[in-house]
Amino acid sequence: MAAEQDVPATGREWHLAARPQGWPAPADFALVEAPVRRPAPGQVTVRNAYLSVDPYMRGRMNDVKSYVPPYALGAPMDGGAVGYVVASAAEGLAVGDAVLHGQGWREYATLDAAHAVKVDPELAPLSAYLGVLGMPGLTAYAGLLEVASFKEGDTVFVSGAAGAVGSLVGQIARLKGAKRVVGSAGSAEKVATLVEEYGFDAAFDYKAGPVAEQLAEAAPEGIDVYFDNVGGEHLEAAIGALNVHGRVTLCGAIAQYNDTAAPTGPRNLALAIGKRLRLQGMIVGDHAALRGQFFAEVGGWLRSGELRSDETVVEGVENTVEAFLGMLRGANTGKMVVKV
Numbered sequence: 001m002a003a004e005q006d007v008p009a010t011g012r013e014w015h016l017a018a019r020p021q022g023w024p025a026p027a028d029f030a031l032v033e034a035p036v037r038r039p040a041p042g043q044v045t046v047r048n049a050y051l052s053v054d055p056y057m058r059g060r061m062n063d064v065k066s067y068v069p070p071y072a073l074g075a076p077m078d079g080g081a082v083g084y085v086v087a088s089a090a091e092g093l094a095v096g097d098a099v100l101h102g103q104g105w106r107e108y109a110t111l112d113a114a115h116a117v118k119v120d121p122e123l124a125p126l127s128a129y130l131g132v133l134g135m136p137g138l139t140a141y142a143g144l145l146e147v148a149s150f151k152e153g154d155t156v157f158v159s160g161a162a163g164a165v166g167s168l169v170g171q172i173a174r175l176k177g178a179k180r181v182v183g184s185a186g187s188a189e190k191v192a193t194l195v196e197e198y199g200f201d202a203a204f205d206y207k208a209g210p211v212a213e214q215l216a217e218a219a220p221e222g223i224d225v226y227f228d229n230v231g232g233e234h235l236e237a238a239i240g241a242l243n244v245h246g247r248v249t250l251c252g253a254i255a256q257y258n259d260t261a262a263p264t265g266p267r268n269l270a271l272a273i274g275k276r277l278r279l280q281g282m283i284v285g286d287h288a289a290l291r292g293q294f295f296a297e298v299g300g301w302l303r304s305g306e307l308r309s310d311e312t313v314v315e316g317v318e319n320t321v322e323a324f325l326g327m328l329r330g331a332n333t334g335k336m337v338v339k340v
């Protein structure tokens with residue numbers, strides 16, 4: 001017999017109604033009232049408290065083969081979420097426990113307890129497990145330290161620098177002894193945050209002029225590491241600015257996620273030969289072994305106040321699409337989350 005607390009008969013969940021062509025539109029999504037299934041043996045029902053909206057979800061809206069399967073049409077979408085167990089038929093998880101799991105985009109989720117990770121809301125606010133202490137945090141940590149083989153004295157350039165991943169890349173580089181940390185972001189306000197709040201040495205607004213020119217000014221001695229969240233013009237500019245034996249983490253290419261035409265750049269890839277550059281793609285899931293070290297080190301910096309993490313919170317499950325589209329447009333500083 002399952003232990004239970006305040007579980008309603010129905011809850012709201014988002015479905016993908018149509019595959020977006022170019023920029024997604026609200027009509028591509030539908031908010032559906034659906035029964036909340038009671039947990040079978042080994043399962044729990046979770047009342048989601050925060051939902052994650054992430055750039056990779058745009059790729060899952062296309063019907064193409066990738067490292068994660070596409071969203072099915074007319075079915076609930078999924079993604080990172082944190083919430084509280086409200087019904088449990090599983091050993092090890094009790095009503096009231098806080099958990100991280102993969103059934104976001106909805107108010108209530110019923111899932112195998114094996115797919116839920118217990119988290120401690122006393123240690124950090126629940127939403128942090130979707131951001132600085134979660135998937136984006138590990139992406140920044142592993143992408144900089146493992147994939148780009150960052151070492152003390154490197155000059156680091158990161159794009160998307162005011163976002164969830166980018167804001168941490170820059171700060172981790174600073175804390176690990178970078179010679180210089182440079183970031184780019186999409187507004188003067190974000191640029192000020194990078195320098196004044198996150199301790200970047202220099203930052204620029206990529207919308208205010210050519211990236212290559214602004215990067216040359218911000219990093220006159222070139223760069224050793226480029227952490228790419230954006231692709232296109234940013235990647236081309238970075239290849240031009242990289243020093244011999246420079247390293248690039250290819251983490252994301254958000255500038256082209258809504259493009260319908262083939263990308264045009266980088267046009268200068270042949271420079272990688274003479275400069276002996278290393279450009280390496282990454283998927284955060286390959287770096288799970290680093291999670292313990294990441295959690296201890298980043299958690300320590302958060303507690304000591306040496307590392308800042310911002311969130312942009314949109315309220316209400318009904319505004320999840322708006323939060324997702326806002327994140328793609330740059331409405332967020334730090335991690336974009338939905339408070340259910």
Ligand SMILES: NC(=O)c1ccc[n+]([C@@H]2O[C@H](COP(=O)([O-])OP(=O)(O)OC[C@H]3O[C@@H](n4cnc5c(N)ncnc54)[C@H](OP(=O)(O)O)[C@@H]3O)[C@@H](O)[C@H]2O)c1
Pocket residue numbers: 054055056135136139160161162163164165166184185186187190206229230250251252253254255256282283284285327328329330331332333334335336
């Ligand atoms: N490989 C992996 O395992 C992995 C894991 C997590 C994330 N990622 C990638 O990492 C990147 C950042 O993800 P995140 O979760 O931290 O998102 P985020 O940076 O918090 O949010 C996305 C940001 O992208 C920027 N942006 C949108 N269009 C842009 C454009 N045309 N040019 C430049 N910037 C643009 C916006 O900021 P501005 O205001 O600055 O434009 C927006 O705030 C994404 O590319 C994502 O796909 C990869």
